[in-house]
Amino acid sequence: MDPVASVVDKLRGFAKSTQDLATGVLHWRDNSNRRNPIEILKRLQREAFSDLMILRDRQDKVERMLSFYKSSKGSPFQESSTLVRGEVDVLGALLMMDNVDEQKRDAVRRAGIRTGIDLRFTFETTVRQKDTLVTEFVASERGQNDVLRSPLSLAKVLYAADVSDWFSAVAVPVGARCRDVAITTNSSDQGKGLTDYSLLGPPLLNQQIGSGIGFIVRKSNVAASLAQFISGHGVQSVSAGVIRCFSTFGQVVYQLPRNTKLFLSGIHQVPKLSSQQVSLGAIAMPVGILRRRPETFGEASGLSTGRNREGDVLAGSIALMLESELDESTRIGGWVEMKKSNPRCLQWAVNMSDTPEDDFGWGLSLGGLVQGPRSWDHFQVETFLKFKVGKRLGLQPGLVYVMDGTSQFPALMFRSTWSM
Template sequence: MEPVASVVDKIKGFAKSSEEFFKVVIHRRDDSSRRNPIEILKRLQREAFSDLMKLRDRQDKVERMLSFYKSSKGNPFQEASTHVKGEVDVVGALLLVDNIKQQTCDIVDRAGVRTGTDSRFIFEATIRQKDSLVAEFMASQRGQGSNGGILGSTLSLAKVMYTANISDWCSAVLVPVGARCRDVGIASSIFQQGRGLTDFSLGPPLLYRYHDAAAALLVRRSKVAACLAEFVSGLGMQPDSTGSRHFLSTFGQVIYQLSKGTTLTLLGIHKMPKSQSPRTGLGFLTVPVGGLRCHNHLGMPTEASLPSAPTNTEDNRPTGSIGLMLETELDESSRIKGWVEMQNSNPRYLQWAVTLSDIPEDELGWGLSLGGMIQGPSARDHFQVEAFLNFNSGKRFSFQPGFVYVMDGTDRVPALMFRSSWSL
């Protein structure tokens, strides 16, 4: 039995030594693979990818927290993007007359010739991606004669306008400073393009009269658009001898697209004077609803607080005007515009103009305008012809030399004019 036992012990010893040998060989191979540079780079890449995924998860959490903070507690003006635009407009005239009289100056004024320099800076901010806030600063020397100086007046706030787009077809406009009917009115792209030498080539005068404040509601559909606005004029001004200085005006406009490139516009304004006491001490943007009376210590109205008797009752009557515009687009640069305006208080007083223009963007253009005023049988009629050339240098500079011939009754006033505009 001893030989058998010894053989078994030898077999066990050989198996054990073989196991130890294989363990040593496998361990050496593992160490060599770990020390291999390729394996080391692979292991570092796996570790770096894991760290990057952890950082990306943290960044997503931070972005979600910031977006929630902006939507819940953010100021609507924080995301507003502001655009600044500068404009300089210069108009000059050379009157071809022997002598300048006051009557000649009156004729030139009725012809809508406004010489001088206008400088303005416009700041427009987009709020909530739908609404817009516009602030306009202007320095003007138009119509001031020699009192305005060469450089005009100082730069001052001329307009503040906020437009809220309620929906795709409805919007509201609020103008607390420097309101005009053109600001709240709906103007087609045809009517906005091109400017002439005089006011007659712009459009009906009721669109360009200045008011103090306005609020309007605009509605647009596929072929019809309408506007209804309320204006306040004469705020902060002292009353005249009639005791009337504040005016409440209602403006309405309806524009209809007759065909592609042709629109018809009906617009009008109704002005209601409001009686005021001689001195109320009210500041700007203070609109009294009822009559103002100053009381003494007994609570009775004093004699000075009563409104003074108007010298002319017609000054306190409601006034207004109504206008009609027809605009046609012949091609990309050719336009035909015609308008007529009639006063409600005096139907015989009529203003009109027809303008034909061809003003390409980067080429030589031209324009021709005929206009006038019919003031009834007791007054002389007014008629004028305006012709000009137009040079555009991109979208930032334009130059318009032209000729204006005015016939006012028996008087004739020819003039050479120019207009130059720069955009910054």
């Protein structure tokens, strides 16, 4: 064998073995680094960061798409939310009387003592971010025995639209009251009293008068509202006629210094008496249907009535109210209401209350009905305490003392409200 070729072969073999040794050492170090926990964590961090960047990019694309659809007119992505409130209201009274006669029954009625159970569900939906749709279902047995047998009926449907900062419109196809279109204070304070005299505002604001539509205008320290109502579709009177009541309501509010407001409210009602039934057809349904007993409008509403030259029954009243807010929960105010048919008949009340939402509260009310310059037909004093048990249960004991003509009696009252 050639010595030169032998030397070349040995050099090639040495070079190959050296290369194999170097490759093995490098491969061993790489495997060792892969098995190192720190290196494993670094590699996982790099992979996770890459995945997060991909997800973030996809989320940005989805958000841009949603914002585009939200800004489009008629988009199904319009924001809306529904608030559901439920309330069980139980009101009882212990009348301290020697004997109960018709005069004392009338005194209790004039005192505005209404006992029984109310079950109420309210659905409030925000539409187009500014408008509000309110639907209310009520099962009530005030003055009866069993609320469980009373059907849950539709009591109110209200749509309030804020057209601008100074103009708004309210439509109430079912269960309209003047309070729905009036400029009032916080509506959650309406039921904090024990009788009609301790409620906020005069009685005309709480009359249920069918269906209607109203408009509210606000300008600096003055606000006004105007509404038209209609009720009594298909209601039978004693003479088998049909009663339709057309009511016009108006209110002006002036903002005085120190959180004091002056309210001037009025309602004009003209019930039309017809001797013929009105047939609406097989597929027509009137909106403002109210159940009443077979009696005339004056008896049903409790108002004294007169008649115009055409023989239509006239009713209505005007009220003046002053209210001052001392802080978030303390209020003092008063109101006086005059019947249109009898200007000498005045109903009045003065209320003071401190009723925080989640704390101890109290209230005091004076009220009465007077006919003539020196004749007090009715006077009553009411005081109550308010306790909060947990977040849902409220307890409200109170005392009412009534002086109605020759009848005088106290009444212990207790109210329990459970919110669902």
